Amino acid sequence: MTARLSLRGLTRRFGSVAALDGVSLDVPAGEFLALLGGSGSGKSTLLRVVAGFEVADSGTVHLDGTDLSGVPPHRRPVNMMFQSYALFPHMTVAANIAYGLRREGRPRAEIADRVAQAVAMLRLEGMEARRPHALSGGQRQRVALARALVKRPRLLLLDEPLGALDANLRERTGFELRAIQRESGAALIMVTHDQAEALALADRVAVMDHGRLVQQGAPREVYDRPATRFVAEFLGAANVLEGRRTPDGALECPAAACTLRPAAPLPEGVTAVALRPERIRLAPAKDDNSAAGTVAEAAFRGESSLLLIRLAGGALLRVSHAEEDGAPPERGTPVRVGWDADAVVPLHG
């Protein structure tokens, strides 16, 4: 099966900075892919290359097996929702949504029909005659989405679609987005810097850093088994501990004053491991995969508390302490922490 969207070796340089550095990625039909990365990671450039606004220095973009190089934006069966929404201020909501269909030269009746469908799907009834400036942020977001969806694109590109919404609306809109995408069957790429958003909504997450695609996979897989230090720290702010690999495949970590022993022996050359804050427990027995320290800071976070624990070797460990496990220890309390062998994840680079 060929992928709906297939990127091979995409590279785009701005001066000496590589915004995209040899990115290869496949998106099957019907998939919701989250492209996750910090600012300047190249994720927006990737979107603009696929939409046709940016030309890659090298590499190819194929949509359903057709090479898109040299195809101008207006001839690509791909629609983009801009971060700022880019609604046309001089047109009504209905005219904004109808714009793309008018350009296709569809008959009036069909345009009216499809606009009405899009309006109903995104619950914009009664707003048709309004101008964008008379809408709330959430309504504008839905108009922008309707405008892109009404064209029934084979691939939908969303640039930080939830960025401009407040936290409450963001969660609800995210789930709506997921439902609409399932219903429409379009492949969807959502660019975001919000890891929670990416993990919650996407079928697959691709993490970008400095123009490179550093890891891709199902949200749980990427979260549980981060491949590199960057992914480990970017997703869920894991603890990264460095040390020396012992001959039997454990990691001797002077900063933690302990030995970390993973479920399977560490591969040769690995000198760092990731340890998720929520996989660390207080007060286990003294053996490998445990360490002594004192509570340096405790922050209440609602369903859990975040503890910063200064280990005997000097390392500062982030520990998530669930509320149901009782009150967290006070600052300055000496504690012993431990973790399961399968919580120790080897990092490559």
Place this chain on the structure above:
Amino acid sequence: MRIALRLIPGLWLALLVAAPLALVGVMALSWQAEGVPPYSPPWAGEGTNPENLRLLAEDPYYRDSLGQSLLVAALTAALCLLLAIPMGIAIARAGKWRNALLGAVLLPFWTGFLIRIGAWIGLLRDEGWINAIIRGLGWTDQPLHLLYTHGAMLVGMVHAYLPFAVLPLFAAATRLDPLLEQAAEDLGATPGRAFLTITLPQLLPALAAAFLLVFIPAAGEYVIPELLGPPNATLVGRVLFQEFFQSRDWPVASALAVALLVLLIGPIILFQRLGRAA
């Protein structure tokens, strides 16, 4: 102090706008007379003179001069817009070159107006630079008569008034979101279509403002038609000059000035409305 500050603009308006206007209005209803000044006002015994205004309505010479002036002004404004639309947008999007290009648009104001007209005469006359180049290329032995034509007049008018059209369009273009054209293209519009359906409609108020900003002063222009235009281009400015200084018929000249002002009141009000809307 505050009262004085408020009085100053009032005084200014009264002295430099209302008083001359009243004077012209009175003159338009006066009789031509020998002497200094060469008219006798309505209160000098002969009463008001309705002849001047009737003459304007009946004599095609005056009617045509008003019509020609409005036509030339409209043509000038239209040509200015055609040039100013791409210029304004290009300058707004020129990035670090923006200020330099804007300076270039305003640069002609740094030289005297008459000197610039003189330069056009130097370029266009029979022994001028353009004819010298054409002769040098061997295209023709006979000089092309470029100067004192309607073409030369329009070139001069567009040259003089272009900055007034560029500035409002530039200002409006800087407020455009360049992503909107991209969004239009993303939705299937060709770049040309995106310009026509997205960019141009958003510039409409600025286009109207630019048109009127050129049209209103151009309608009363005297110097450019006089120096570059053909002898038969009897625009209202030239007729005014003739009546004032050659026929010494101040009342008819005043009536003509009042007529032009009345014709321009509509566009002026329109311009101020647009200014408030923008």
